[in-house]
Amino acid sequence: MxxxxxxxxxxxxxxxxxxxxxxxxxxxxxxxxxxxxxxxxxxxxxxxxxxxxxxxxxxxxxxxxxxxxxxxxxxxxxxxxxxxxxxxxxxxQPGPASPAPTASSSAPQTSHAPAPPPSTASDGPAKPPKSTAATKPPAQGKVTTGALLTATGFGKLRLGMSESEAEAIAGPLRAKEVRGACTYGYAEGTAVPGPTSVSLTEGNGITVINPAGTVHTPEGIGVGSTEADILAAYPGSTKNGGAYIAPAGAVSAYRIFVSGDGSAVSILLTSLDQGCQFS
Known part of the structure; x- marks a missing residue:
């Protein structure tokens, strides 16, 4: 209560x-x-x-x-x-304040992924790379057609032979003609691979051998060879008019005639010391 x-x-x-x-x-x-x-x-x-x-x-x-x-x-x-x-x-009881973790220890390290490779997709057909090197014309290669004309002679005819020596081997020179100190003739038969014009003097003998047919040199230069082929085979060549004078031996040289497009059309052998015309 x-x-x-x-x-x-x-x-x-x-x-x-x-x-x-x-x-x-x-x-x-x-x-x-x-x-x-x-x-x-x-x-x-x-x-x-x-x-x-x-x-x-x-x-x-x-x-x-x-x-x-x-x-x-x-x-x-x-x-x-x-x-x-x-x-x-x-x-x-709370203890001393713990230091806050630093950003370098707590934050996860980020790894930078490599940039993706540039796209290889093409909007059109692939273009060939530009060439910085000068383009050279293809080499003709060695010419082996026709008879062989060496640095010393053609067949059995040799530079320096006297007129009597040449006729003893190839027979009498045909169409012989004397003009000044030079004698011109035409040799043929088994002594030479084909009909050949020669020029000679009494002191030097045969100074020019000029085959009428197609010939080639041991270095592979012949009818159809280019100027680049000639210079490659005979680096010391010099051009005189429409022909290259190419050193062949110690006392001889090739005279290589070229056409307007630079290709060889005929070759003859000459002594370096001579003054006769090329018949």
């Missing part, structure tokens, strides 16, 4: 005014009620404070259960102190 404060005061007044107490009480009912109210509030405050203190002590390093005493009614809470130990303290 709950009683209001007024009911309690009235009950206290009746109690203290009872004549059976034998003396008038000096206690004031309002003072008693006010004191009881203060004790009740103090008890509630202490209970709240004890809970907060327990939480603070647990965070600080251990669990502390303590006694709170009321001045008027004695102990409200009896307790002893318990230590949680160093392990609990280390878990609750």
């Amino acid at each position: 709950n009683m209001s404060e007024e009911d309690v005061q009235q009950k206290l007044r009746d109690l203290f005014s009872d004549e059976r107490l034998g003396a008038e009480s000096t206690l004031n009912p309002e003072t008693i009620v006010a004191g009881a109210r203060r004790r009740r509030r103090r008890r509630q405050l202490m209970q709240t404070t004890s809970g907060m203190a327990a939480a603070v002590i647990m965070v600080g390093g251990g669990l502390t259960v303590f006694s709170i005493h009321d001045k008027d009614n004695g102990a409200i809470i009896s307790a002893d102190q318990l230590s949680l130990g160093q392990s609990a303290t280390s878990q609750v």
Whole structure:
């Protein structure tokens, strides 16, 4: 049964005014009620404070259960102190701030992927690469057609033979003609591969051998050879009019006549020291 404060005061007044107490009480009912109210509030405050203190002590390093005493009614809470130990303290109390990981240690290193190769796709047909080297005309190759004309002679005829020696081998010179110091004739027969014009002098003998047919040299130069072929076979050649003078031996040379397109058309053999015409 709950009683209001007024009911309690009235009950206290009746109690203290009872004549059976034998003396008038000096206690004031309002003072008693006010004191009881203060004790009740103090008890509630202490209970709240004890809970907060327990939480603070647990965070600080251990669990502390303590006694709170009321001045008027004695102990409200009896307790002893318990230590949680160093392990609990280390878990609750924050330690020194750990340094934040540096960007170089925590950030993953990024690897740069190689750039993709340029596209080989073509919008049109592939173009051949441009050549920087000068294009040379293809070599004609060695010419082996016709009779062989060497640096010393043609067949059995030799440069330097006298007229009598030449006629002893090839027979009398046909169409012999003397013009000044030079004698011109025409030799044929088994002594030569084909009809041949010769020029000679009394002092030097045969100085020019000019075959009428197609011939070629041991170096492969003949009818159809190009100027490039001639220069390649005889690097010391010089051009004189429409013919190349190509060194053949110590005392002889080839006279290679070329057409307008630069191809060889005929070849004769001559001594280097001679003054007769080419018949």
